[in-house]
Amino acid sequence: MKTFTTESMTDILSWAQETLKEAETITIEVLNPDIGRGHYAGETLTINGSNYLYRSYKGWSDLGELLFCRMLTPKPISENTIAITYEKLDLSDSFHHCDAQEEKYGITSRFAAIHKNEEPAFLSPYLRALRNVKIGEKKRVLNLGINTGDEFDLIRQILPREEYLSLELIGIDHSESAISVARERFDEGNATFYAHDINDLDSLGLGKFDLIITIGTLQSSGLEFKPLFMSLVQNYLSTDGAIILGFPNCRWMGGEMIYGAKAPNYPYSEMSILVKDIYYCKKYLQQKKFRVTLTGKDYLFLTGTKINLIHS
Numbered sequence: 001m002k003t004f005t006t007e008s009m010t011d012i013l014s015w016a017q018e019t020l021k022e023a024e025t026i027t028i029e030v031l032n033p034d035i036g037r038g039h040y041a042g043e044t045l046t047i048n049g050s051n052y053l054y055r056s057y058k059g060w061s062d063l064g065e066l067l068f069c070r071m072l073t074p075k076p077i078s079e080n081t082i083a084i085t086y087e088k089l090d091l092s093d094s095f096h097h098c099d100a101q102e103e104k105y106g107i108t109s110r111f112a113a114i115h116k117n118e119e120p121a122f123l124s125p126y127l128r129a130l131r132n133v134k135i136g137e138k139k140r141v142l143n144l145g146i147n148t149g150d151e152f153d154l155i156r157q158i159l160p161r162e163e164y165l166s167l168e169l170i171g172i173d174h175s176e177s178a179i180s181v182a183r184e185r186f187d188e189g190n191a192t193f194y195a196h197d198i199n200d201l202d203s204l205g206l207g208k209f210d211l212i213i214t215i216g217t218l219q220s221s222g223l224e225f226k227p228l229f230m231s232l233v234q235n236y237l238s239t240d241g242a243i244i245l246g247f248p249n250c251r252w253m254g255g256e257m258i259y260g261a262k263a264p265n266y267p268y269s270e271m272s273i274l275v276k277d278i279y280y281c282k283k284y285l286q287q288k289k290f291r292v293t294l295t296g297k298d299y300l301f302l303t304g305t306k307i308n309l310i311h312s
């Protein structure tokens, strides 16, 4: 175990990175954050004649994420200090490494273990986006890349039963296995699911929608992001329709949702493509007279609502 008192975070970070090149876990003894509640990171606290630099649990948790480690439950070591252990994540344990086509996200994939609605950093901005578009007032809702239906499940949870049942929900995904689970989960008669290629949406003759939701899907390989996005707005949104686009800014690895988009050719998180795509959609929607908001952290939510609706 390594003890840190007044060392800078620069020193702690570089020690941790160096040590983790060989070790699977590291344990550090630091000031108990509960003792310095309300201070900012780096403030000096003198306790019983000893100096410590304060850091919060959030800071220590962030450090774990940046090191691609999980932080284990801290243990008290002395009256003023705790031991924090960081354990390396198994980075190979991820659906991102799977090369399968339609079934990359199927029910036997590692992706199927993910329940995004249980991650506060996903849930909170998605809920906000649903409320922002006034989900209860919508009639027809289209979801592209619905998988097994988690994004509809949250709508079912937050709306009064009558309101929920008055919605017509349509979900599309090319994973047959995911769609068959979605059909079982939503058997109240107001949801329809198609195991279908989004590239060939037009052949389904779906008509127009009051809300389109698509999360983590438009940027998939095999889909042409810009033409698809423009076609959705032009051909699938009703006059007063709204849109929620969710962009992952994270990777799922070893049981954790790790902040930061991974870009080709960079060994670290790089967000240029993400920002470019989001900015493109934002400008396009604004030109089409949408009010656009961008919220979230590990998932970024671009929400577009028609301006005339806001002021009516």
Ligand SMILES: C[S@@+](CC[C@H](N)C(=O)[O-])C[C@H]1O[C@@H](n2cnc3c(N)ncnc32)[C@H](O)[C@@H]1O
Binding pocket: 102, 105, 116, 144, 145, 146, 147, 151, 172, 173, 174, 175, 178, 196, 197, 198, 199, 214, 215, 216, 217, 220, 222, 223
């Ligand atoms: C990253 S997953 C996101 C799923 C879900 N929206 C979520 O955020 O958890 C992308 C989804 O889009 C589906 N998908 C990707 N390309 C597709 C295509 N060309 N046609 C239909 N579905 C597609 C995948 O099967 C997968 O379920």
